[in-house]
Amino acid sequence: MEHYDVVIVGGAAMGSAAAYFLASAPAFDGRLLVLEQDFSYQRCATTLSVASVRHQFSTPENIRMSMFGTDFIRQAPTLLMVDGEAPDLAWREGGYLFLASGAGLDTLHANHRTQRELGAEVQLLDPDALRARFGWLQVDDLAGASLGLRGEGWLDAYGLMMALRRKAMALGAQYRQARVAQLLRGGSQVQGVVLEDGTRIGCGTLINAAGTGAAALARSAGIELPVQPRKRCVFHVHSPARTPGCPLVIDPSGVYFRPEGDGWLCGVAPPEDEDPACEDFEVQHALFDDVIWPVLAARVEGFEALRVQRAWAGHYDVNVLDHNMILGAHPDIDNLLFANGFSGHGLQHSPAVGRGLSELVLHRGFRTLDLSRLGWERVLQNRPLRESNVV
């Protein structure tokens, strides 16, 4: 049986970030294999994401991870250069703007305090300041807003994933297109994986970075991972409206929009009770007509003329316990590391998670950001660490 020191299942943003950080760690001299079922990456969350980075979370770890994500993205052209070629991640620091009604103002202020304490460059705006800064925004029903001044924005998600992958390969990581059918467990160890064609591969450590495929893999090793797929639709729209200086705007209703090319991307998460686990990729066009359009037409001058140019559906890997990731080893299996349940905000956290995973492999503990509160303990004890700013 072939044997690798580390096998990573899933080679999109998370798997490739872990591969990059491990392969570039001076202390790592092992053999590293990434198993990815689909090298086209057509349906992974990374490719289908809205590719945006915000520091405006409520959980301190999420804020810190996003801040590291921004630093990493800014330095990526140097860090991820291969053979003198620097990747262009099309990073644009457009900021996020969270709008609050009277009911949401206390939460906005509480989150703002946490974000400022951690060094995020965010500013509260009252309706007059909002009106003065974003003349195209209808603010009469709002009580306030929080604006990211620096470090928040959007990028080419596929470009980031491929740049991490390319650099990891240049540093010695191997990638193989193969679907893992099962994990091989012996007591408190994972011994390896079985591929769909029956091939067995042994490993010292296994990283489960399989996105919405992660729960099935965990189950094959006797672990119940509370992560389920949820459909999220994204619409690319045009209109004659002009929105100079437009950040990624989050309406109090949950509808969001941001500039993309010569139009805008927009979407909304359905209410939880209308949001079942879902495997298909059909776009819910009624969501645009019934929910998104009425909100945007009332919020932005000229948006009543919005026209959908294209739309797609992707899958969030939602941690149904608390909408935060599950990171690290399960107490029953020492050498199986999980990086799952990113619940719609994983792309921006992929550099921090990749670095954290490399620390867990090399040192069996975190060395930079302490991400231990995001581990299995709270899941097994049913103590949610809730993120209140979920979009």
Ligand SMILES: Cc1cc2nc3c(=O)[nH]c(=O)nc-3n(C[C@H](O)[C@H](O)[C@H](O)COP(=O)(O)OP(=O)(O)OC[C@H]3O[C@@H](n4cnc5c(N)ncnc54)[C@H](O)[C@@H]3O)c2cc1C
């Ligand atoms: C519509 C949408 C919008 C989003 N917007 C944002 C955003 O603005 N900002 C942000 O930070 N995040 C966003 N996200 C979330 C973000 O995209 C994900 O959290 C992140 O990309 C997760 O990366 P991943 O590598 O864990 O998972 P994925 O990208 O889903 O990759 C998992 C990989 O594992 C592979 N795999 C699965 N099972 C197996 C198996 N058995 N064997 C081999 N390979 C396997 C899959 O083929 C896939 O390539 C969004 C997601 C969606 C769907």
